Amino acid sequence: MLDMELIRKDREAVATALAKRLDPAEVNRALDEIQRLDQERRALITEIDAERQRRKSDARAYAAAKRAGSAPEVSAPEAERKQLAELESQLDEVQSRLRDQMSELPNLPADDVLPGGKEANRVVKTFGEPPAIEKVRDHVELSRSLGLVDYERGVKLGGSGFWIYTGQGARLEWALVNWFIDRHIAAGYEFLLPPHLLLDSVGFAAGQFPKFYDDVYHLDRxxxxxxxxxxxTAETALLGTYQDEILDATKLPLKTFAYTPCYRRESAGSHSDERGTVRGHQFNKVEIFQFTLPEQADAALEEMLAHAESLVEGLGLHYQRSLLSAGDASAGMKKTLDIEVWMPSTGKYKEVSSVSWAGDYQARRAAIRYREPGGKQTRFVHTLNGSALATSRLFPAILEQFQQPDGSVLVPEVLRDRVGTDRLTPLR
Incomplete structure (x- = not known):
């Protein structure tokens, strides 16, 4: 959620930043309504405060008159009590409408984030070179020939968009998760295993609701x-863990991570380059998260990017880093950089990690603050999150980039002890 004071003081700057994401006319209509509601709210607060002050003054005068023996034997008129209640009810309604309007505004993109959609994304780093493969097999064919994934029985169990990792495929998937966990702990992140069922208030705090309310699976009321x-995504839970708390400034940055399956209603396997495990309704991901002081955020973003990229490099995969445009990044983020692995079968890159800086946008919604030592005022923390990493896309990238002419696939060296072999071979 944006800072209302910033809108009051520098509406033009807010409108210019939001226009990177939204139509300028739409931005101005939204800001007009927000400022109108803000003015109405402030006027009602002034009126209520004046009415309360008048009542206090009348009560003091009545008490003094009573002590002097000249107070009339009457109570405050019922109409006056009703008027204050009506004003307070109006204020509640206006504040609720203002909160709804503010909650629908996206975050302000960082200065170096370009306007536009996917076409405006910029590749800012490349690691390694695409492997030279004479006859490319895609990951679905390789998964079947190697006995790693059972797509048909996955559909039988869960419907379209589900699969089962089997045998060495299950070992490879779990090896990835455990290697990530070990690396995050070594980097100073605290390991959490949160609930998979979250309250709607947690979704609002993370900035996913109300806009993306229909993208997740809800329990009935x-x-x-x-x-x-x-x-x-575990990002939602990691943020919500500290909702409505005041953090110790001396312990920031606070670094946490979690492993969870992720459950999404998005269209699964609707495009030819999103077959197999590339997109589904349930997939595994390890997520890193940081709560920082505002002045620590830039360094935290670079540290998280370097850490996530070290995992992809450790696996020996060719990838690129892209700075997302305002229109392609999540609405709650100021800045997002994607780490994208090369998929030889499609000649395209697929995102396996998004490392994002939210500024104080999520913290305002979640009421997560900090207090300087000895200080009285609180300020909002900054939050950052990053996939580290999404296994359902790393899995096919490993199969495709490390495939061999004989149909086998080399296991990344860092995973061989966990998988129990250095090579995955076709079933006989």
Missing amino acids: ESAPRGQFLLP
């Missing part, structure tokens, strides 16, 4: 009167 949903 009879089963979950407070509203619950299956988490689409």
Whole structure:
């Protein structure tokens, strides 16, 4: 959520930044309505405060008159009590409408983020070279020939968009998850295993609701009167863990991570380059997260990027880093950089990690603050998150980039002890 004070003081700058993401006319309409509601709210607060002050003054005068023996034997008129209640009710309604309007505004993109959609994304780093493969097999063919994934029985169990890792495929998937966990712990991140069912208030705090409310799986209201949903990413849970808390400034940055499956309603396997495990309704991901002081955020973003990239490099995969445009990044993020691995079968790169800086946007929604030692005022923390990493896309990238002419696939050296072999071979 944006800072209302910033809108009051520098509406033009806010409008210019939001125009990177939204139509300028739409931005101005939204800001007009927000400022109108803000003015109405402030006027009502002034009126209510004046009415309360008048009542206090009348009460003091009445008490003094009573002590002097001249107070009338009457109470405050019922109409006056009703008027204050009506004003307070109006204020509640205006504040609710203002909160709804503010919650729908996206974050302000960072200065170096370009306007536009995917066409405006910029590749800012490349690691390695695409492997030279004479006859490329795609990861679906390789998974089947090597006995790593059972797509048909996955559909039988869960429907379209689900699969089962089998045999050495299950070992490879789990080896990735455990290697990531070990690397994050070594980098100073605290390991959390959060619930997979979260309250709707947590989705709002993360900035996913209300805009992306329909993208996740919800429990029915009879089963979950407070509203619950299956988490689409551990980012949501890691942020919500510290909702409504004041953090110790001396302990920032606070670095946490979690492993969870991710559950999403998005269209699975609808494009030829998103077959197999590239996109589905349930996939595994390890997520890193940081809560920082505002002045620590730039360094934290670079550290998280370097850490996530070290994992892809450790696996020996060719990848690129892209700075996303304002229109292609998540609405709640100021800045997002994607780490994208090369998929030989399609000649395209696929994102395996998004490392993002939210500024204080999420912290305002979640009421996560810090207080300087000895200080009284609190300020909002900055939050950053990063996939480290999404295994459902690394898995096919490993199969395709390390495939051999005889149909086998080399296992990345860092995973061989965990998988129990240095090569995956076709079933006989």
